[in-house]
Amino acid sequence: MIEGARWRKWLWFYLPLGAFILALLFPFYWMVVTTVRPDGELYRPWNHPLYSPFWTSNPTFEHVKDLLQETLFNTWMLNTMFIALVATLISLFCGVIAGYALARLTFRWAGVLGTAIFVTYLVPQTLLFIPLAEIIRDYRIGDTPWALILTYPTFLIPFCTWLMMGYFKAIPRELEECARIDGAARWQAMVYIIFPIAVPGILSAGIFAFTLSWNEFIYALVFLSSPEQKTVPVGVTSELIRGDVFFWGSLMAGALIGSIPVAIVYSFFVEHYVAGMTGSVKG
Amino acid sequence: MARFTRRKFLQASGAGLAGVLASHQAPVFAQQSTVHWIKWNDFVPASDELLRKSMLPEAMKALGIKVNLETVNGNDLQPRVTSAIQSGSGPDVFMLFNNHPHIYGASAVDVSDVADAIGKAQGGYYNLAKANTSDGKKTLSVPWAVIGAMIAYRKSWFEEVGFSKFPETWEQYHDAGKKLKAKGRPIGQTLGHTFGDAPTFSYPLLWSFGGREVDEKGKVALDSKETMESVKFMQAFWKDAHDEGGLAWDDTNNNRAFLSGTIAATLNGASIYIETLRKPDQYKTEKNTPMKDDIRHSPLPRGPKGQFGFHLFQSHMVMSYSKNQKAAKEFLKWIHDPKNYERWFVSQKGYSTPPAAQWEKHKMWDEDPVMAPFKVAGRLGLTPGYAGPPNRKAAEVLTKYIITDMYAKAAQGSSPEEAVKWAAGEVGKIYSAT
Amino acid sequence: MAQVKLTNLNKKFDGTHAVKDVNLEIRDREFVVLVGPSGCGKTTTLRMVAGLEEISSGDISIDGKVVNNLAPMDRDIAMVFQNYALYPHMTVYDNMAFGLRMRKFERPEIDRRVTHAADVLGIQPLLERRPRQLSGGQRQRVALGRAIVRNPRVFLFDEPLSNLDAALRVQMRVELKRLHERLETTAIYVTHDQVEAMTLGDRVVVMKDGTVQQVGGPLELYDRPANRFVAGFIGSPAMNFIGATLAEANGSLWAEAQGLRVRVPPQKAERLRRHAGQRVVMGLRPETLRPATAADSDYAFDATIDVVEPLGSEILLDVRVGDSPVVARVDPGLRFSARERVRLAFDPARVHFFDATSEAAI
């Protein structure tokens, strides 16, 4: 459409967009600057003649080096990756088939079960927490990745199920019916026809679940204890916040590097993610 | 998962192990024994380094026990101990603060055998150590250290406002602070929810005005004229003399603020001073002289009812769910052996004061006069819940930060009456609950 | 090749009785069309044959075997859906091969059949494309191809042409017919379009409100509709209905309505006599009407022209007889204008009478 005068576009479009980008990304800039800033500059008072908060003249990789060499950061990354991946896969598997059943099959209790699964999403983590600790004790999986791999699905599955239900509902029924007439059993129609079509939705749910796992803090904080078992958020906070030397530089380095895997996942799949959201919100 | 299989192996080989023990061989912890020890991230990082790099390997050599040391942020210790107890798995030895051993007493192994011997051999534990670690029936934990809380202050700045000697009473301190704040150099004090610097300030303040949480008979006595006085004093003191950011500080903020030269004094452990010693080139005064030379320590000032201290106290609990209780006790015995403990103590440079009297005579205290005030920290300290015992109820009051919040409320502008009434109500609820 | 038999077939959804006591016998190689307005139960009936809907009561048998509880995959039928239901993530080839793969056909056999079907339908060049790259007509052919590769016992069509534009629809209709003649597979075809029904069906089943109204060949339905509904549904423009009263006069039977008095043809009078004095509905197909001549005196009536619709090949006259609107389809060579009075005659052999209450033909 015709946009009108140029200055109007600046006023109503570029200016607000620029402001949004600035506001949303400034903390990351700040993280980067903090990461490469030497300690001496970090804790300089304002009245110091060389006070320059937005850049540094002596960039250093000390903090990154400290992070990678002095802490178990690499181990934490691997742990988090492993836990997030397995938890996501389990949740996706459960969520996809459960979502299919709830969206596509008619059976007694369908409505009740759907609601029940959704309601589980609302149960506060802080309530489950102590009883879960007892379960973890009974299965003897305390301080192993399995403590998280088995508990993360509690909040991932309801979410995946819900998202996939919406997505499946948007797929025309005829495709499946046609497949069944073509000679496919119900489960074959589900696996060969519906699931491949739902790939954007599955990816989207997967990305989301992966992010949530990567993000999780409370369970990871209390169900794991050995330093070599920790996840990135817990490891970084528990081992880099110590006493008077709050390791801001390394903390920020950890935050940045710890975010990279998720950022990569998103940059590859953002299109699918958007498509998946569209599918699920339409349903 | 390596642990899991090892545990399985141990179960399977239990019979064999019994056989070895029956044959009267030396107590074998063999290579299998691993003790998981969790403690806070030391404010003197060199000490954790010492433990990891040299002492623990030595313990391994001496005892055949592998010690797996985990250090966490001090504020995370309580969540960890709760979940460890509930999940019946986790570290074998837990560092606990203050009277927390009383909270987790049900899950503690009686360590009187270990603690009694150490206390007796080292000149006797201070009262505070005994009160915090014993519930009258058993010894809940082995006293480790007292972190002296002293006011670190900038000598030259106090001199500039006319105090060649550190103020001895709260009134004088108020006066000095007022003048300092006028010059843009306020006093820094946290009233936030943080385990160290907040209660070590608020409890002695209460006591020195004569306020007390409960009386000697255990009756709640917080709502008193004396408490009111202390709150009124604090309200004015805060406004006149403090950096108002302190309401949200944790234990680290005042260190940074002090080191960057924005505050003139703060109640803290010795860590600020020790940090300036460690990096004299980095921390300079405005006159470009090393900051370390301008730092002095002082106990909290005297109030109408006397001078008090509340110091962070640390002890180690052996957990009853632990499968390695015996090894854990062996390890605690070993590390409290004066030969070993001394090395750690020296590395602390006075930041930690040992819990037993004999260490007051240690020559390290003579090395640096700036650190001398910390020597007797353990002797002067009271325990939370005073004048009652530091039991579970007192621990709950402490961990809910009720006393600290009472002052924080007043500092934020609630009326002192309101603040005291609220705090008394909360304390009352805790003590009356079953 | 197969016969399909529906016996007392019923389908009830929550609260609605969608299909009521349908009985139908479809002979081997027959092309049967189910036709009716939307909601008449024709699609539900088809889906029950396919196995996609559970049967509430009654039986469906294929080749004498009751298939009520047989899963769709085991019925050996093929179905073409209204929206084609092509699998969007598969190529045309894979779409067509899917059913064969599910039935564990050998790879060369699959290849042979798909190629053959593609040849028949002229979609050979499209085999590697995906459905979204195809036009509507091409998709239609792929959907057909997918059905025919399997060589099923029965073809089911669920309004397969309704998503095509008019020209393509006509073309595909012819192709479908040709295809059926060539494959000679039993086929059940559902549509709401009576033209499709008439052109395609060996027999046509007219349904309304879940019940079968009439079953018969296209011309049978056209010439001898069983009731007023069928009469009105089949044929375009639709049959004109005029309410009338039968009266005896001068030894013959007369149908009387406002502005109209016509003789009941003698061959019908026999049967209609017992309805004398009652209200009936007279049905006149537009194509049986023409401008009257003097010879038509007893089989003609006066009308006023409302609208003239010249279509080139014919002229449609929308006229009014008393209060009743009537359409007449007349020779394009004639000239009329609106508001003109005209006298129309009808073919006495092709007038229909229906009972006013039961609506059955009499």
Added chain:
Amino acid sequence: MATRGPISRALEREDTLAFWLLAPTLLILTLFIAYPFVRGVWLSLSNSTVGEPGHFIGLANFYKIFSDSIFRTAAYNTFVYTAITTVFKLALGLWLALLLNRHFRGKSWVRAFILLPFIIPTVLSTLAWKWMFDPTFSVFNWLFWKLHIINSRINWLGDPELAMGSIMMVNVWRGVPFYAISLLAGLQTINPDLHEAAAIDGANRFQRFWYVTWPLLLPVTMVVVLFSVIQTFADFQLVYVLTGGGPANATHLFATYAYQIGIGTGLLSEGAAISLAMFPALLLVVVFQLWYIRKVENR
């Protein structure tokens, strides 16, 4: 024709298939949610503390927390926090989505980058904010001071009112990208013809939004808001990292207070009671939203 095995055949029955498809989910959820939930309810009715199983004491814990001023503050905070941040996230997210729905160079880059706040682990990005809110070194304070807007430091996390505001700010910062991307997805499903038709009908930009875009976007919006509200209501990490509930318990939310009492203090039963108190509140909010979504969809 029977080419299929008995299992395939059994799975043709819808309820049989549904049972097997739901079995893994139900198993996991029963084991790790339903059972712990029941245990949690029991805990809240007992006087259990850490390491001590305790015994049944009825509703005593609930009486205690409802007379607890901190609990009331936490409850109030939670509602205010959820309401205010949701409004801001929705408004800003929608605005950003509308901006992103236009064509400009580098759009895909912008779209990928603005997601960063949402995808980075909350604890870590919140730490960055904590550093920016540092009472002494806050970059915002420095900036405002340089610009002569303030002459004394703003106490971002120390002042009770301001602390809540600062926490909300971080929450909004984190939530806006999620709203924007989801709403953008919704916007892209709206046929542009509608806009053009409305423009030809004489609707100005605002009217086009209000009468065309917004009603069509409403169902998507409601779903996004629903999920966001659930997340926000149970928020924990932000407060835990930024203030730990302080100053003077002014910034506690349900979750952080339950954590402090149950885990921090070891009063398991009381912590469970606080958590449980949040459940019906959240349920009520969600039921209302679901009802509203139905209403909007059936319109």
